[in-house]
Amino acid sequence: MLAMLGAGVVEVAAARTMADVLAASKPTDWRVLDPANTLYMDVPGGRVVIELAPQFAPRHADNLRTLVREGYFDGQEINRVQDNFVVQWGGGHAAKGRTLRTARETLPGEFTRPAKGLKFTVLPDPDTYAPQTGFVDGFPAARDSATGTAWAVHCYGMVGVGRDIAADSGGGTELYAVLGHAPRQLDRNATPAGRVVQGMELLAALPRGRGELGIYDKPELNVKITRVRVAADVSASERMVLQVLRTDTPTFEALIESRRNRRDEWYKVPAGRIDVCNVPLPARVISTGATDGAGG
């Protein structure tokens, strides 16, 4: 249904807001997070839910599951909160004296992967950093036909693997989450561990560290992580049922369009384009699971 307006302007009469798109979504537009790829990280303010990214970093996803199952992160600390950049936990001095069991200390970096084999929902808009951006299984992503590679993009809430100078010096014992404007210079330089699907506001509202790189300058300021678990290891009754909008559907394409050109009356000039990191990735809680005393 197109209506011709003056001066050749074409407007879609049935233009929808994101709320319209979500209200009209079908159950099949949503996916339940796979418990084997879901981490619950309990911090003083509540629960942070992270979806792992085995599509992009299979060895790190495996190692993270092992680290979690061996209790590596229980009692670890958030020791860095750098404004407009990242919040970081584990590793470093907090890991001193902690020994790994079967988990690996380090792994070769999984910064990119072959683009082939990924179901890639293309975003048609130009991007400053990558030849093409889009979405893969709910993750913001990019790809380059010249190299045949694809990678996860460092949008807000992206979780990455901390490392030292060497590309193979990270393994998952230290992680960070993006809490500011997408630091896209990290793309292809860090291994994606996953994405915060719920609870990012708990990390983003932490006090910023006053030390160099946002490190807390007094150890007593560090924020203790109560425990981290793989959702699959939590009893079904206790498990949170969280659905995430699929990114390979006409509904998601409609959502992108609803945000590319906002039809809310408030907007006077629709942007006409959208940055991959400005596309919302809706999640909804179907069941919070039985209270288990964790997360405070």
Add this chain to the structure above:
Amino acid sequence: MLAMLGAGVVEVAAARTMADVLAASKPTDWRVLDPANTLYMDVPGGRVVIELAPQFAPRHADNLRTLVREGYFDGQEINRVQDNFVVQWGGGHAAKGRTLRTARETLPGEFTRPAKGLKFTVLPDPDTYAPQTGFVDGFPAARDSATGTAWAVHCYGMVGVGRDIAADSGGGTELYAVLGHAPRQLDRNATPAGRVVQGMELLAALPRGRGELGIYDKPELNVKITRVRVAADVSASERMVLQVLRTDTPTFEALIESRRNRRDEWYKVPAGRIDVCNVPLPARVISTGATDGAGG
């Protein structure tokens, strides 16, 4: 000094990091904030310093000075903190019962302005949203030769004028600051009030509101603003002397290049490009001013 490496790769031997660029900067590369265009907003955690943007919104800058001088913001509240979007204060219910004196309640929106007359430092990299981006007097900006207009860009720390549906329904009694990934859809839809030059981390670390749009669902959660002053109205001995790197110099061009292609050993793949909102705008405190008991 260029060195030829194997396979035709040319590397700039003298490539510098941002720290190198800043260390080599001259006093003339910096400007002292104009006290007439500087606001001190004292909140429980300390002081937020805002530089007004009269280049982009002269009537609003005037009105903001008047509102501040008439005490409009003293005791007002931050009542909205929406994760990955904005923190907002003033106006709304917090303004109830408050009468304006000579300040205007509303003004016509100053969303864009003629590009002509602005000294525009061009960023050569492509942008998703605007035909061209760059910097004007320390503000991230964009312009469009087709319309001959320019506007301030909604990067992290940008302060904008809240309004209702009508384009002329804002005036400065309600303000917001961007605390997440640049919501570029606001560009050309909101009047720029200024930019947080220092203290953004105090706003960014506030607890997120649990109500719709991140509004605090209980009024007692609102964060009281102790007072707001124009720096020019503060005695010279009490005034903070803050310098900001100029954006119209070869030093700033070198800074952009140092961030476009990071030479730190940590980076394995330089991005080769940079988003206007990822270019740092360094500030340095020359003198904090005499303690005046404000800001906690």
